[in-house]
Amino acid sequence: MKRFVEKVEKFLIRAIILAVLIIVVVQGAMTQDSWRFYLSLGERMEGQTIEFPVNNFPADSPKNSANPNSQALESPRAEITLQVEKFSSLPHAIIMVNGEERAKFTNGEVALELNAGDVVEIDTSYYNFPLSFIVKDCSSNLAYPEKGKTFTSNQSIAMIGKIIVK
Structure with a gap:
């Protein structure tokens, strides 16, 4: 049993060290503009416009036709x-x-x-x-x-x- 615990401990220590190294490498790569675009979801969404009202669906959309008694949405x-x-x-x-x-x-x-x-x-x-x-x-x-x-x-x-x- 002691040998099993030592193996698990050794595996966990190596996994933690590997995770920290991966985080450091990815953060270092994020300093490059060309790489940051692919590594960051927020960077890809930056600058996209959101049409008003956000939660309004077209009249022929399935979400709107599924609930014909839905309350009218108020415009922003x-x-x-x-x-x-x-x-x-x-x-x-x-x-x-x-x-x-x-x-x-x-x-x-x-x-x-x-x-x-x-x-x-x-x-x-x-x-x-x-x-x-x-x-x-x-x-x-x-x-x-x-x-x-x-x-x-x-x-x-x-x-x-x-x-x-x-």
Whole structure:
């Protein structure tokens, strides 16, 4: 029995040493860009776009036809209404979505339709006094920014943030 335990122990020690060596060699190979692409699943998936909504199936798909009473999926789009506080209009205050101009505060409030993950900013660099903006209204599936949240900017860009949809 003692001889059997010694053989198992010797086998386990060799297996552990071999496993550590394999891990070190693979990690060393991962420093080469051409090898990392084949050794890493995450590297291969990087940069692939995911269509919205992620869990929506085409009408003729077997998953959709299997359950005709399935509940309609909510789109990852949200609506938000931003309003200027204390001013009726600010035509040079620009709302930017993902770094591109989307709208201006020509009549005091602006309604936007946004996708999940969009980054919203308000450029008030034209005005040399503090400006406040409030989220006047938003769709029910919007998690951030919340209704009633106020953002203030003083001759700069006010970051509203990344749109989060429930």
